[in-house]
Amino acid sequence: MATKTETPSTRPGNFDAYWNGVDEALARYPAAAAVEHSPRRSTEFATSYDVRLTSVGPYRIFGFLSVPRGLGPFPALLLTPRYGSVNVPPHFDDRQRYVVLTVMHRGQRLADEPFAAAYPGLLTHGIEDPGSYVYRGIVADCLRGAEFLRSLPEVDGDRVGIAGDDLAVATAARRPLFAALHVQTAVLLFHRLMEARARTSAYPIEEVNDLLRANPELGAAVARTVAFFDPVHHAPRVTARTLLPVGDQGALDGPEWLQPLAGAFGGEVERYPVTHEGGTDHDWIDAWMARRLGVEARPRVWSTE
Amino acid sequence: MKRGPADAHTTSVERPEDFDAFWAAIMAEVAAIPLNPRCEPVPLRSTPEVEVSEIGYDSLDGLRIAGWYCVPRGSYLSPPYPGLLIVPGYISEPTLPKSWAKMGYAAVGVAPRGKLRSNLHYNPGYPGLLVDNIVDRHTYGYRGFYVDACRAVDFLLSRPEVDPARIGVHGSSQGGALTVTTAALRADAIACGAAGAPYLCGFMDAAGLTHSYPYEEINEYLRLHPAREPAVRATVAYFDGINFAPRIRCPMLVYVGEADDICPPETGYDLVKALNCPVEMHAYPRCAHDAGIYWEMPQVEAFLARHLRPAAYELHAEPTVG
Numbered sequence: 001m002a003t004k005t006e007t008p009s010t011r012p013g014n015f016d017a018y019w020n021g022v023d024e025a026l027a028r029y030p031a032a033a034a035v036e037h038s039p040r041r042s043t044e045f046a047t048s049y050d051v052r053l054t055s056v057g058p059y060r061i062f063g064f065l066s067v068p069r070g071l072g073p074f075p076a077l078l079l080t081p082r083y084g085s086v087n088v089p090p091h092f093d094d095r096q097r098y099v100v101l102t103v104m105h106r107g108q109r110l111a112d113e114p115f116a117a118a119y120p121g122l123l124t125h126g127i128e129d130p131g132s133y134v135y136r137g138i139v140a141d142c143l144r145g146a147e148f149l150r151s152l153p154e155v156d157g158d159r160v161g162i163a164g165d166d167l168a169v170a171t172a173a174r175r176p177l178f179a180a181l182h183v184q185t186a187v188l189l190f191h192r193l194m195e196a197r198a199r200t201s202a203y204p205i206e207e208v209n210d211l212l213r214a215n216p217e218l219g220a221a222v223a224r225t226v227a228f229f230d231p232v233h234h235a236p237r238v239t240a241r242t243l244l245p246v247g248d249q250g251a252l253d254g255p256e257w258l259q260p261l262a263g264a265f266g267g268e269v270e271r272y273p274v275t276h277e278g279g280t281d282h283d284w285i286d287a288w289m290a291r292r293l294g295v296e297a298r299p300r301v302w303s304t305e
Numbered sequence: 306m307k308r309g310p311a312d313a314h315t316t317s318v319e320r321p322e323d324f325d326a327f328w329a330a331i332m333a334e335v336a337a338i339p340l341n342p343r344c345e346p347v348p349l350r351s352t353p354e355v356e357v358s359e360i361g362y363d364s365l366d367g368l369r370i371a372g373w374y375c376v377p378r379g380s381y382l383s384p385p386y387p388g389l390l391i392v393p394g395y396i397s398e399p400t401l402p403k404s405w406a407k408m409g410y411a412a413v414g415v416a417p418r419g420k421l422r423s424n425l426h427y428n429p430g431y432p433g434l435l436v437d438n439i440v441d442r443h444t445y446g447y448r449g450f451y452v453d454a455c456r457a458v459d460f461l462l463s464r465p466e467v468d469p470a471r472i473g474v475h476g477s478s479q480g481g482a483l484t485v486t487t488a489a490l491r492a493d494a495i496a497c498g499a500a501g502a503p504y505l506c507g508f509m510d511a512a513g514l515t516h517s518y519p520y521e522e523i524n525e526y527l528r529l530h531p532a533r534e535p536a537v538r539a540t541v542a543y544f545d546g547i548n549f550a551p552r553i554r555c556p557m558l559v560y561v562g563e564a565d566d567i568c569p570p571e572t573g574y575d576l577v578k579a580l581n582c583p584v585e586m587h588a589y590p591r592c593a594h595d596a597g598i599y600w601e602m603p604q605v606e607a608f609l610a611r612h613l614r615p616a617a618y619e620l621h622a623e624p625t626v627g
Contacts, residue, residue: 040529041525088518088519120398201403277564277592303307
């Protein structure tokens with residue numbers, strides 16, 4: 001078990017009340033799932049669907065769903081949305097092994113009516129107030145996706161994994177139904193964000209720098225809001241076995257930077273030192289998730305004849 | 306899984322006899338359209354060193370194309386500046402190339418049609434763009450998309466602070482493809498290009514080598530419409546980077562991951578074999594669509610600096626993503 005560590009991001013006093021409020025708001029709306037067969041993305045081994053669900057707002061979100069053909073139940077994988085307007089449908093390799101749901105949160109393509117997210121701009125949209133911050137709804141969108149995935153009769157409830165950035169951590173914390181969590185540490189948005197912003201000028205974190213350069217008086221309010229989303233404060237509720245890829249010393253996914261997060265998880269944490277060889281890293285992480293969920297690994301690095 | 310060595314692959318791409326005429330007609334059509342450039346400073350995104358502007362210009366079919374323009378402030382670095390076109394990946398948003406501007410480039414991050422802020426009148430979606438009207442070269446989605454990137458060169462040429470003899474282009478994945486097509490279609494203006502994991506090279510070979518998106522869109526399309534394979538093959542030949550390659554005259558840098566499941570390395574090698582210009586190629590074993598960017602980024606910076614001579618070449622850009 002990982003040891004607990006002091007964290008530089010302060011947990012808001014009303015953290016639990018805030019997130020309980022999100023759960024209550026979500027519970028007020030039925031998912032009203034509309035599941036439509038997608039012939040184009042269906043294959044001889046998996047059937048694909050376009051899914052629409054209601055989240056808080058109310059707001060209609062979208063998902064790519066793929067279900068293996070044959071007798072289930074099957075292990076399942078929830079892929080939380082990336083930072084950007086587009087998420088690709090589940091990969092061919094994953095569709096052969098898992099029920100897979102990729103969520104498009106509010107503002108992303110296929111879930112961009114009536115709200116179309118701006119890039120850059122989404123990260124700071126309403127950031128002055130945690131009650132109206134766009135990520136409150138975005139986390140709810142992911143929670144709704146988790147509930148929907150878990151409700152499918154084809155899903156083996158003991159073998160559900162989740163992968164993504166901060167959204168995956170928050171989802172695994174609020175819906176403790178996952179056996180395995182892969183945190184995409186290289187693209188975390190909220191972990192120690194107010195410190196991270198001083199160390200990078202790369203977007204999307206640069207959005208916060210842009211905002212505070214123009215409006216320095218908002219610094220305290222922004223810090224208050226983003227603390228609700230820092231995965232370090234969600235991690236204690238995570239029961240899933242967790243994988244943290246760890247980058248170079250000094251990097252924003254480096255070992256010392258991630259230490260507070262690694263130490264905060266409630267469940268077992270494994271660290272994987274990334275090689276920066278994309279094929280090597282993919283195959284190691286794929287095999288890790290496959291072991292957790294009881295399926296075969298699907299390495300993508302091929303050997304040469 | 307086993308495959309032959311990537312560098313031993315032979316492309317199946319054939320160059321249509323009227324390839325050059327097809328593109329000459331398109332480029333003549335767009336040349337007749339006034340650029341109508343707009344450059345609106347965005348103080349929120351600007352820094353003491355770099356002024357950021359939102360730009361717009363007219364392109365093929367009368368579409369208005371958006372982009373970001375990042376240029377060193379005169380108080381930070383004196384003009385003229387080399388121009389640098391940063392071209393986007395398939396699913397990524399056009400970047401604000403502030404870090405390149407801090408190095409001394411007048412840099413444009415272009416949003417070709419269908420990308421956010423350029424999708425009012427054309428919005429095939431993602432997935433979608435790769436197969437949008439793929440049976441007809443005259444209306445295929447990439448016809449205008451390629452031209453929109455080329456028009457960003459005209460935008461740079463319209464700027465008095467830009468040295469017209471020092472304009473480069475760089476991107477990875479679809480950005481690698483646009484680097485190739487822009488260097489070919491604007492061989493008159495492009496001084497060098499750096500293409501990572503070049504996409505849209507050997508379309509049909511690539512679709513046969515991978516099940517990763519975006520090429521999987523072609524496999525899905527042909528599963529539904531197998532009889533259209535000849536029409537698809539005929540169309541994409543007019544848009545294949547391998548067929549654009551012989552037109553490029555400037556120095557090129559091409560880098561690939563030898564385990565890239567998104568843009569198969571075989572097609573990157575096929576591209577390089579088709580180039581007749583000075584070319585450097587770097588291949589990274591066990592790297593995937595990252596194309597070895599962890600090691601390659603300093604090489605990209607050095608290559609561009611060697612040819613474009615920015616004032617603050619000792620600084621570093623944000624790593625390029627596709």
